[in-house]
Amino acid sequence: MDFLFDYISVNTFWTILFLAHALLAVALLGALTHQAMAVLLPVRQVIGDAGFVTRFRAVRGAGYATAVCVLWIATFVLGGWIYAKYRIYVRIPIEQEGFWKTQGVFELKEHVATIGLGLLPIYWYFWKNARAVEYDSPRKWVTVTLAGLCWYSFLVGHILNNVRGFGS
Amino acid sequence: MSTTTVTSSARTRSALASSSAFRTFATVFAIAAPVLYVIFEMANWPLFTYHPATNKFDLGWAPSVRDQGPAMHWYGWTLGTLLGSAVLGLIATRLPESTTRRIPLALVWATALAAIPILIYGLRFYWRWE
Numbered sequence: 675m676d677f678l679f680d681y682i683s684v685n686t687f688w689t690i691l692f693l694a695h696a697l698l699a700v701a702l703l704g705a706l707t708h709q710a711m712a713v714l715l716p717v718r719q720v721i722g723d724a725g726f727v728t729r730f731r732a733v734r735g736a737g738y739a740t741a742v743c744v745l746w747i748a749t750f751v752l753g754g755w756i757y758a759k760y761r762i763y764v765r766i767p768i769e770q771e772g773f774w775k776t777q778g779v780f781e782l783k784e785h786v787a788t789i790g791l792g793l794l795p796i797y798w799y800f801w802k803n804a805r806a807v808e809y810d811s812p813r814k815w816v817t818v819t820l821a822g823l824c825w826y827s828f829l830v831g832h833i834l835n836n837v838r839g840f841g842s
Numbered sequence: 843m844s845t846t847t848v849t850s851s852a853r854t855r856s857a858l859a860s861s862s863a864f865r866t867f868a869t870v871f872a873i874a875a876p877v878l879y880v881i882f883e884m885a886n887w888p889l890f891t892y893h894p895a896t897n898k899f900d901l902g903w904a905p906s907v908r909d910q911g912p913a914m915h916w917y918g919w920t921l922g923t924l925l926g927s928a929v930l931g932l933i934a935t936r937l938p939e940s941t942t943r944r945i946p947l948a949l950v951w952a953t954a955l956a957a958i959p960i961l962i963y964g965l966r967f968y969w970r971w972e
Contacts, residue, residue, distance in 0.1 A: 754917065754920075757914075757916070758892070758894035758914065759894070761894050761912055761914055762894055762895055762911055762912065765912075766912070774967075774968045774969075774970055775968060775969060775970075777968055778965045778967075778968025778969055779968075781965050781968065782958075782961060782962060782965060784916050785879070785883065785957075785958075785961045786958070788875075788879055788916075788919070788920045788923060789875065789876050789879060789954050789957055789958070790954075791875070791920075791924070792871060792872055792874075792875025792876060792879070792923065792924075792927060792954070793872050793875075793950065793951070793954055795864075795867070795868035795871055795872065796868035796869055796871070796872040796950050798859075798868075799858075799859060799864060799865055799868045802858075802859030803859060803860075808947075809947070811947075811948070812947040812948060812950060812951065815948070815951040816872075816950060816951045818951075819951045819954055819955060823954075
């Protein structure tokens with residue numbers, strides 16, 4: 675990795691890594707939210723012009739499954755990589771300032787990310803068998819669970835960046 | 843990427859999606875992962891400890907070393923969870939399908955959700971007003 679630092683500064687490297695993590699998280703959040711809406715409020719039949727909400731939930735969820743798994747793993751790996759720097763340069767100042775609840779919600783984010791990782795194989799299997807009626811209910815609730823975990827992680831990551839983000 | 847590679851990759855995905863052994867593996871993996879993670883986290887049993895300031899690893903749990911920065915255990919809990927769940931999933935594929943089909947599929951998401959309040963309780967040190 676050291677050869678990279680001949681071309682870019684250490685700060686630039688970590689900034690690029692962090693932005694990649696954030697952009698992957700945005701893509702993951704979008705895909706999972708579409709899918710969760712599609713299973714919670716499925717569109718049966720559209721009469722007349724479909725509005726924004728109807729179009730939002732009218733996606734074919736099965737097409738998102740592999741992308742969601744790849745995005746979760748990629749976001750997880752980048753997050754895990756950045757986490758080592760976070761532990762030294764972000765968490766210690768947060769503790770020194772006494773922002774305990776902020777630190778607590780981040781600790782929960784790391785747990786949530788791992789719990790979500792464990793759900794990915796069965797989530798993928800359920801969606802690859804989207805026509806199997808026996809999987810309708812677990813497919814729906816696994817998807818909604820993953821979407822909830824993703825929303826929590828995304829918002830907490832955003833809050834932490836607000837507390838001690840770029841340039842601090 | 844050649845056409846052959848793409849076709850072969852699609853065939854592998856299709857074979858996995860129709861495999862009852864993969865279904866059993868994924869079901870047991872999903873149920874075991876939150877259980878193992880909660881156990882490893884609450885008992886503080888990481889597979890290894892990482893010291894980010896010095897880039898050193900210790901097998902199992904290790905404390906922070908004075909003047910050498912913090913110790914990180916999350917990587918060790920996560921790896922332990924993934925390996926442990928994979929082993930249990932593989933063992934389950936050896937069981938008769940009539941047995942594994944009896945595992946309620948609702949457990950895959952219910953176990954994950956049930957782990958959350960326990961993990962929140964485990965973080966009680968942080969939930970203070972001061």
